[in-house]
Amino acid sequence: MSPLVADDVTVERRGARLLAGTSLALPNTGSVAIVGPNGAGKSTLLRVLAGQTAPTSGTVLLGDRPLAAVPARERGRLLGYVPQHFSPHWDLSVTDLVRLGVERGGAPSITAIDAAIESNDLVTLRRRRWSALSGGERARVLLAMVLAVDPPILLADEPGASLDIRHRMALVEMLAARGRERLCVVVMHDLDLAFRCFERIVLLDRGRLVADAPADALFEDRRLDAAFGVAFVRLATEHGRLLQAAGAPTRKATTSPPSAPCRDGAEPESSR
Numbered sequence: 001m002s003p004l005v006a007d008d009v010t011v012e013r014r015g016a017r018l019l020a021g022t023s024l025a026l027p028n029t030g031s032v033a034i035v036g037p038n039g040a041g042k043s044t045l046l047r048v049l050a051g052q053t054a055p056t057s058g059t060v061l062l063g064d065r066p067l068a069a070v071p072a073r074e075r076g077r078l079l080g081y082v083p084q085h086f087s088p089h090w091d092l093s094v095t096d097l098v099r100l101g102v103e104r105g106g107a108p109s110i111t112a113i114d115a116a117i118e119s120n121d122l123v124t125l126r127r128r129r130w131s132a133l134s135g136g137e138r139a140r141v142l143l144a145m146v147l148a149v150d151p152p153i154l155l156a157d158e159p160g161a162s163l164d165i166r167h168r169m170a171l172v173e174m175l176a177a178r179g180r181e182r183l184c185v186v187v188m189h190d191l192d193l194a195f196r197c198f199e200r201i202v203l204l205d206r207g208r209l210v211a212d213a214p215a216d217a218l219f220e221d222r223r224l225d226a227a228f229g230v231a232f233v234r235l236a237t238e239h240g241r242l243l244q245a246a247g248a249p250t251r252k253a254t255t256s257p258p259s260a261p262c263r264d265g266a267e268p269e270s271s272r
C-alpha cells in the first residue's frame with residue numbers, strides 16, 4: 001500500500017479558512033499524533049485525510065490516486081476513520097454497530113466482529129443499545145467498528161477523550177503498537193501521552209501546519225509553547241517525559257527528557 005499524502009490543502013467554509021496550504025506525507029507504517037490548541041484545524045485535517053471533507057484547493061492522494069476517486073467500499077477497507085462525534089441513525093446494539101462497521105469495509109466476519117468487541121472491552125455490553133451507553137463506552141464502540149475491518153490506515157479523532165485512565169492508557173498503547181505495522185494517525189489533546197507513545201508529532205496552529213517532526217525532536221521545540229500560548233517546563237520523570245504548563249510563553253523552560261517508555265516498552269531512564 002502506498003502512503004497517504006495531503007498536498008497543499010486549503011479548506012474554507014463560510015468565508016473562514018479552516019486549513020491553509022497544508023502538506024503532509026504519511027508513510028505506510030508509523031504512529032503520528034496531530035496536536036494543537038482548540039480550533040487549530042486538527043479535526044479538519046483528519047477529515048480531509050479521511051475523505052470526509054473536500055478541500056477547497058489542493059489534493060489528497062491515497063497511493064497514486066486522488067482519494068476522491070477511490071470507490072467508497074475500497075476506501076472503507078483501506079482507511080478507517082473514527083470521528084470525534086458520531087450518532088447512528090438507528091438505536092442499534094453494540095454487536096449490530098460493529099457489524100455495520102465491518103460491512104462498510106467488505107464481507108462481514110463473525111470472528112472479526114467478536115475480536116473487535118473483545119479487544120475493546122465490550123463483551124458485557126454487546127446487547128446494549130447505543131442510547132444506553134456512556135460516553136466512554138460509545139468511544140470504544142466507535143473504535144471497535146473501525147478496528148473490526150483492520151484497515152491499513154487508521155485515522156482517529158480524539159478517541160481517548162472520554163475514556164477513563166485505564167482504558168485511555170490501553171488505547172494509546174494499542175494505537176502506538178499498531179503504528180509499528182500499520183499507519184495510525186491520531187488527534188490528541190494529551191500531549192504527555194502523545195510525546196511518550198507516538199513516533200511523530202504534527203503541530204497545527206490557526207489552520208497552519210507549524211511543525212512536523214519526530215517526537216524526540218519536537219519535545220524541546222519552543223514552537224509548542226507558542227502554539228499553545230503557555231511556557232512548558234520539560235520534566236524528566238521515571239515514567240517518561242512530561243510537559244507542565246507553567247505560565248506565560250516567554251518564560252524559559254527547563255529541559256532534559258528521558259527516553260519514551262511507551263514506544264519500545266523499555267524501562268525509562270532515571271530522572272536527571
Ligand SMILES: Nc1ncnc2c1ncn2[C@@H]1O[C@H](COP(=O)(O)OP(=O)(O)OP(=O)(O)O)[C@@H](O)[C@H]1O
Pocket residue numbers: 013014016017018036037038039040041042043044045
Ligand atoms: N463548517 C464550518 N464553518 C465555519 N467554520 C468552521 C466550520 N467547521 C469548523 N470551523 C472552524 O474551523 C476551526 C477549526 O476547527 P477544527 O474542528 O478543525 O479544530 P480542532 O483543532 O479540531 O479543534 P478542537 O481541539 O477544539 O477539537 C475552528 O475555529 C472551527 O470553529
